Amino acid sequence: MELTFTARGVEVTEGIKDAAERKLAPLGRLEPRATSVDLRLIGEHHPTYDGVKRVEAALRVPRKTFRAEAEAGDVLTALDRVKDKLERQVRDHHRRRRPTKRKAGLDSAETQAPAEG
Numbered sequence: 841m842e843l844t845f846t847a848r849g850v851e852v853t854e855g856i857k858d859a860a861e862r863k864l865a866p867l868g869r870l871e872p873r874a875t876s877v878d879l880r881l882i883g884e885h886h887p888t889y890d891g892v893k894r895v896e897a898a899l900r901v902p903r904k905t906f907r908a909e910a911e912a913g914d915v916l917t918a919l920d921r922v923k924d925k926l927e928r929q930v931r932d933h934h935r936r937r938r939p940t941k942r943k944a945g946l947d948s949a950e951t952q953a954p955a956e957g
Contacts, residue, residue, distance in 0.1 A: 846880045850893060870931065892912070893914055
């Protein structure tokens with residue numbers, strides 16, 4: 841799984857890169873078809889949000905993209921929150937898979953009462 845970093849107002853250090861790789865690795869195990877994760881690190885300079893860091897992520901899977909964003913006082917906390925949101929989305933996506941169609945023969949065999957002899 842490939843990680844791509846884009847930063848605005850925040851410096852992407854080796855520590856942040858290592859932490860992101862370590863924290864987002866479980867997503868690759870949950871969704872083995874995942875091809876890449878795009879991370880955007882944004883430092884807010886608005887007086888109301890001074891010092892707040894925002895992380896936006898897009899987990900790309902063939903025919904599907906999971907997106908999440910979170911804000912926190914530091915990048916690592918925001919990264920944890922984004923990871924939790926992406927993990928929840930992937931788990932929910934796997935739960936929503938369509939059930940397989942049952943065969944008519946199997947359905948009728950289950951509904952019939954066993955013959956007593």
